[in-house]
Amino acid sequence: MDALEVTGLLAIGFCAGMLGGLVGVGGGVLFVPGLVFFLGLSQLDALSTSLVAIVFVATVGAWRQRRYGNVRMRDGLIVGILSPIGVVVGTVVANAVSERALELSFAAVQVFFAWSLARRALRPPEPAGASSPSGPANG
């Protein structure tokens, strides 16, 4: 490992953790390309190895956020523990449709989420306590 690789791993690791802390993701979106680029891992190995780093980020991040009062333990544990159902469903779906179709559909979902969150970000602040039902009533 030369100086460039060490510096690169430190920088991209720190940025991935920072992103994880800011927006509540594991940081795989940065870990995977970082491991491919700086250490020359294959895509599959990088994806698998990034999970180790994600466990670090998520554990420390959840611990910090709990101290800040931002973790609902029950909901988080239910989602985490039930996620293997999704892994099975995902594997079945992956074998039924093309990888390209999966990529495009996930990208579409992400753009929809981005649009929904951007609308929240741009909306003027509302007084707390307004209980809105799950169906958005047009903004």
Add this chain to the structure above:
Amino acid sequence: MASRLPKLVAIATLGGAFSGLFGVGGGTVIVPLLILWFGYGEREATGTSLLAIVVIAALAAIAQGAYGNVHIGAGVAIGLPAVAGVVAGTALQQRIPERAVAAIFAVLLVVSAAVLVL
């Protein structure tokens, strides 16, 4: 209350499916759905998402480790600076408006979607 569990199961299923398929995606599904379906505040959604990800990523890491795809040393090497990053990131998050968190997340989602499509 009765309608909460099916939605939590749906979030878990989608988060697990996307993280299993793409390696990333657990958080990018969980955070928006906690906000849009459950009316979580942005900070609560990100904190709760991280707790769920601990379990999801640990299970996935064990499964991939069994196939011999995990380079432990490399994961630790990139994960240690990330621990410093996440402490800084969570501290910073407490000091910015929740709307800014939503905006940063929206940008991340668009970038991630572009990477998937390209």
